[in-house]
Amino acid sequence: GQQLNQSPQSMFIQEGEDVSMNCTSSSIFNTWLWYKQDPGEGPVLLIALYKAGELTSNGRLTAQFGITRKDSFLNISASIPSDVGIYFCAGRKRGSTLGRLYFGRGTQLTVWP
C-alpha cells in the first residue's frame, strides 16, 4: 500500500538539542497522526491533527498539519534520553471511509547523554 515519505530515516543527537522530522505525501490527507514506538511495544499516539495549518503541542512536542494537506512535521524541543525510539507519522486520506491508515517508514531517534 501507499506509504508516506518520512525523513530523516535516523537521527543521532545530543541531549538538549531540538529535533525536527517530517512526512510528505502526493495525496491530500484529512488526518495526520504522530506515534512513538519503543522496542517490543505498540505505537503510542503523541499528537493528532485534523485541520490544515493546525499547530498542536503536547509538552515538548509540537506538530503541524501542512496547509497543502500533503505534509506534516513534528518537532521535539530540548531532547532527553527517554525520547529515544522510532517515530512514525500516519495519515488518513481524504475520502477514506474504511479506516485505512498510511504510515511513514519511521524516524529512529538516538539521544546521547
Next chain:
Amino acid sequence: DTEVTQTPKHLVMGMTNKKSLKCEQHMGHRAMYWYKQKAKKPPELMFVYSYEKLSINESVPSRFSPECPNSSLLNLHLHALQPEDSALYLCASSQILDRENTEAFFGQGTRLTVV
C-alpha cells in the same frame, strides 16, 4: 481510558500448532484493526472490522483468521504458520469509520515467534 489490551505479550508456536491472539478495548470504538510489524518497519494493515463486520482483508493468507465476537473483542486465530510469519502483531481501535477524523489507538502487541 485509551487502552487497548492484547494477550499474550509473547507467543512461541510450532508450524503445526493452532493458537489465538486476543485484543480488547472498552472505549466504545466500533472499528478494530490487526496489523503485522516486522523489525524497524512500519505496521502493515491485515484486517479491519467495522461494527463487528470484516470490511478490509489485505489479501492475508488464510492461515490467519480474524474474528470479532462483539464490539469490544477482536481475535486472530493462527494455524499452520510459517517462520516468516514471526513478527509483532498489533491490534488497534478507533471511532466509527465514516468519521474521517479519528485517532487510532494501539495495543502493546504480541511478539510471535514461529519455530
